Amino acid sequence: MDRTVNASALPQVAHDLSLWGLFLQADWVVKLVMILLLLASVWVWAIVFEKVTTLRKMNRAADGFEDRFWSGGSLDELFMREGEQPLHPLAAVFGAAMREWRRSANATGSAVAGVKERVERAMTVTIGREMERMERWMVFLASVGSVGPFVGLFGTVWGIMNSFSAIAGMQNTNLAVVAPGIAEALFATAIGLVAAIPAVLAYNKINTDLARYAARLEGFATEFAAIVSRQADQAAAQPARPAATAAAE
Template identity: 75%
Template sequence: MDRSVTATALGNAANDLSLWGLFLQADWVVKLVMLGLLLASVWVWAIVFEKVSSIRRANRAADAFEDAFWSGGSLDELYRKEGDQPSHPMAAVFVAAMREWRRSAQRLAGSDLIANGLRERIDRTMAVTVQREMERLERWMIFLASVGSVAPFIGLFGTVWGIMNSFAAIAGMQNTNLAVVAPGIAEALFATAIGLVAAIPAVLAYNKISSDLARFAARLEGFASEFGAILSRQTETAVIGTEARSPAIAE
């Protein structure tokens, strides 16, 4: 490191304490730290907006689906409406269970062993579907957690590096006047500030979104349990009777 050049730059920028000025006069390592943290912050906000909108859409779609499900209409018709490509997680759980039911329904009559196996397969199918849909909704959550925990330390690294350069420049100028020390210390602390700007929203968003996802997962699991009970009752009816009919909501 050329201390005379650094010292000269430090003296020329002594009065430029704007954010842009602090960035320009920073060492290249500190600049890389700042740029990386700024990019991480932008990506954090993009993930936050995407997750919030996705959870809201999923809840609205689940509300509409549950209204149709509990309306007393034909589940065969609802199954045909949702098709092979359900558009939201709750519909995906429903379609997976109905598909498994329809595959095995014709073999149910008089066979308690087959009925027990079908109930287990339906429960397992819905559990796997819930897990898959939640994994899709939870995508990029690990990035929020990582930024929230690591960004302050990355900013601190930039601060330590910047302070080291500042003291080296002060030693080269042989001047400890506050006007000489302040710009270097300010640019170093600026890196820590950017790290906190990236980390604080990431932590808050991670906690909030994780709570919302947990509630939605519980909602899916509750629906799967209720629908599994409906299919189980229909399975018992099919074993006792002579023909397995499509399940229907009936109290």
């Protein structure tokens, strides 16, 4: 009885309920959870900035390249300017197709008949490689978006367990004693949501933009394959005509 009275009679220690105070007063496990979630949140925003910037840059470069491609100039000259050392995925797809097309430029008969399929395979492989590079770190965004709240919840559960243990030891259920420990624990869940919500929104937006860009590459590949098919038919009908020099029509 004396123990209970003495604990109640002691002056209550003032708790800092600011965000920084909640972090400093939290258990070391909860602190570790908070630090991991904060680092994940920073990395999420870094990935979002890099992806958004890269997609804008790639779309602008693709716009300019398509204008030059359909301008009626020589494909050989365009290949030498941009296809040999491509600076963006669309130029890389074009370069891969032109390299394959050039290898078959002097072929006749069955080799010419199969050049369209070889060019299509080269472009398909290049599209897959370029999109794989552009989709890097997307799995991290998805993982943070799905796992972040549960990691924060783990920190909350751990913190509340410690809070109730402390309450049992003090034998004091006064709200002023209970609230700070629970607030520290719930802070972990809040940080988990801060990391997860932007990650989910960014993943959905960037994934949609990447899908549109992949469709743009595939559309260009289809159009270029049609050009190659026409050139192959003309080369088969007129073997003396130089190939891979016609402008896009």
